[in-house]
Amino acid sequence: MYNITLDTGTTNTRVTLWKNQEVIDKVSREIGVRNTAIDGNNFKLKNAVKEAISEILDNNNLKLDEVNKIIASGMITSNVGLIEVPHLRAPAGIEDLAEGMVEHCIPDVVNKEIWFVPGVKNSVNEVTLENCEAMDIMRGEEVETIGLLERLNAKGPVLVILPGSHSKFVSVDREGKITGCLTSLSGELISVITNNTIIASSLKHSLTSEFNRKMVLEGYKNGEKTGLNRTIFLVRILDQFTNLSINDKANFLLGAVLSADLKAIKNSHALEVSSESNVIVAGKDILKQSFKAIIEEDGYFKNIEVVNSKQLDSLAGFGALCIAKKRGLI
Template structure:
């Protein structure tokens, strides 16, 4: 307890990492870790009727791929810099003017998939520079070019998902995406159009995503025997929990 901070005991939830012994160049890609997303997944499982095995994707500044086994336990995770790459490229490279320093406002499937396809053929850097070529020589607007970049970045994410030794994705594993905005919409569309993925893709709506971290933390507290109150499936439930 820290009485000068709070009168009641404070419990910390540790992060989790992949079980990889003696990490070196030969196996460093198999290692990954997370600090916070694990409780989001627990909150998701507590609020949405899902059964493993699953691949849960949490898009964001650092997109997380989280593998759940048949019992709904976290088996492994992998991380990319998708959101940070989008921000950096959109605002701090020669492409900033071509993109008006912003992300896509709405998904344009044709431009999204075109960016992904070009990245697959020519690589990440060349596909990114092609956005400047589009600005100079093709009649498309800023949102179109931003979709093209989104496709380039997300194609790298899907390459990681399919090939990473950290999570060992199988084509028949159902995918659940819980996030907001164009990252979630773009990932969902690209996975649905990719022949590798044969299982359904479920996108969790924004209403169900509310308070995932809090709900997951309470599940941890319940398992530890620290909390025996009601499940907080709403803001009212979170407030009710403070009585315990």
């Protein structure tokens, strides 16, 4: 049985062909909802999805009627995607996501129904200046979270860490329901600091190339003690008065920025976590190692699991398939 999953983010769209739960082929396009936001229409996104589906079928000598279901997740369900599907309110588990799936046919994309998985929003009735910090939203990370819980057979309470340009932190309760999410701009912030501030000259516009535990922890400790703004400038101090390498200084900056993330995780009203929460860390290797290092140094969370690259492969698509299976579609 063949199925296709669509995963659209800000800048990329990934189309995956599955046979049962095995990846057969992948096709991607450097088109995402960013293009819709810029252009004021979703023509490029529609065309990208159409071309990618056609390509993956041609590559595998398949006809569309040989595909059982097409399942979409991520920003493709937003107002700048293909169709807007309202967020589900947390707490939301795999059963809720399955029930919330929406079927829609878009003939100028593909002549077959697409099943869209909704995103999840935190449970805040009316957002005000006083409670806005408790509110957050996600589209895509909910299927990744479900996929990780399934692949790892993880039991709650769990904190899932999904670092990236926009890092997401997701809390899951003992019943396996997503209770909240928290978004950080840590990845974007590091990029801006590295390329568009006075610190750029100290780093030669370079990000971390190799994990250095000592430097990450030094950045983390300074961030905890004197705050992020001061610690960022210390990168220039280290450049001027020490012989540390560019990679050392980049690790120091990374640790400083992640210190603010850990502070948010422990103090934000957007998440429901405690010292008993099991921590699952995903993402690229340097980010996984860095998060693990500062969490261990902090000591609040006791159980930390770092996800290997195999477990992260086609994670959004796998999570979407798990949800579709719960709906009885596959």
